[in-house]
Amino acid sequence: MIKRSFFKSSYLPYLLILPQLIITLTFFYWPALQGLIQSFHLSDPFGMQSRFVWFYNYIELFTDPLYLRSIFITFTFSLMVATVSIFLGLFIATMASRALKAKALVRTMLIWPYAVAPAISGIMWLFLLHPSYGVVALGIKRWLGVEWNPVLNGADAMVMITMAAAWKQISYNFVFFLAGMQAIPKSLIEAAAIDGASPFRRFWTITFPLLSPTFFFLSVMNIIYSFFETFGVIHTVTQGGPGGSTNILVYKVYQDGFVGLNLGSSSAQSVVLMTLIILITFLQFRFVEKKVQYTG
């Protein structure tokens, strides 16, 4: 799309787009291409020799039980994070949109965790859920009667990183739900109220369906978030442990590539991740188009 009225110049538009192009070529296209090439090569850790091995790295990857486990872990983790943070965000937003008088104050009190780095959220929850010092850990042991030790038990560690990652994301979802609810025409709600629909009924039959585009958008964003930005949480809290039980895909790329210096495998993993996120992004754009029709 372009403006009907535009400027003509033989050099200026190129000059203006040049910085963006240079920087994307250098730090985006060139590395992406290199990664793709490297994923078809096998090289020794010092990068002295490398030979072309076709799909060897990919075959190795998808027959490696550790990698398959990492895929499973990543999907479980992102599903849990998305579910917890979306529903808590929705719940709080519903309450906040009812509390008309205190809306500004409530928003201020709920918005700031967005600005907290995932890694810092990780540190705080590590303390809260620490088997020997954590107050929440103590509560779990005392009231739920569960033997709780995220340092040794993989499932507990998973719960711990989910809490840390989801906590930070609640405020993000809250902002979108609140905005979504405010965009719903008042007349619709009032009409339903006159027809005798209770507040709960109104929520389920009007608000909830009208929020479905927001829902979809937030699911995509939360999944992308838990796929990539939670690296900091994993690195500060569990380092992929115990026994690889929290080794999500992004962390595995880092571990295999930078710590293990297995360049071929790490590149192949990057390519798989890239494909995944392109798929997710594509899905989102398909949806955004639909949504434009939806709101008319």
Next chain:
Amino acid sequence: MVEKTPLLDIFTYVFLMVGIFIVGFPILYSLIAATLPLDVVSQVPMPLIPGDQFFVNMHQAWTRGDLGNQILNSIVMASGITVGKIAISMIGAFSIVYFDYRFRAVAFASVFCTLMLPVEVRILPTYEIAANVLGPLQPVWDFLHIDGLLSWISGHDVEVLLNWSLLDSYQGLILPLVASATCTFLFRQFFLTVPEELCEAAKMDGASPMTFFRKILFPLSKTNIAALVVIEFVYGYNQYLWPLLITTNPKMTTAVIGLQNLIPQADDLPEWNVALGAAVLVMLPPVLVVLFMQRWFVKGLIEKEK
């Protein structure tokens, strides 16, 4: 509200309180922990009455973690990313929306394709590029036999290895993260909504493209810029993987990564008071930015959706 529902209103406020408590609890708890001496903080459960050791703990964290320096690094990195992204994207979007030229579609497509692909999925090769930005030019250099030419001119054997490393530098922390298209896309969307008449009028008055950009488009974009400043600052400040890779010198590390060194490990003294005090201190700059610029921040977030 539509009707009076006193019971539901009470319910609403109670649950809101609970919600705010859940969201605020980790930070409140960390703040209290930061005021306690070591022997109190390691009690289970930790008492919820603040102690008087706040400044002692802060001093510990500040000196041991080299926080001053690291927070400064983080702020430089975040500001660099913010300014870089916004500047590059804005002129890029201006070029795409307001000019008609042959490679316009190609330029837009190539920028657009990078949308939302984070640095996390191409870490190794990006690291290699950062280690030597001029590396890709070496084959070209060799191909042109410039070495031979130089040798012939100077009469000595000359071998030039192109090398420009970004490791352990602010450029390295900033530049690779500036390469993203989200801002360009956003500015493009915004420019498309600017009335055509403004450009027509400017052209009739004989304004050059850059004058139009400076005097009309830029002032109109101020709200969008403010929103992006908040979002990109938070994004840059909270980066983890990239600074972890690219910095090995502790002087160049960012604050969020430096915190890792303060977390008590199994055999250390459990100095959670120091670690949590530092954590609260480190999160302060982006949190303050979000709180003070809330209005723009929300606007920017919601617009980013489109």
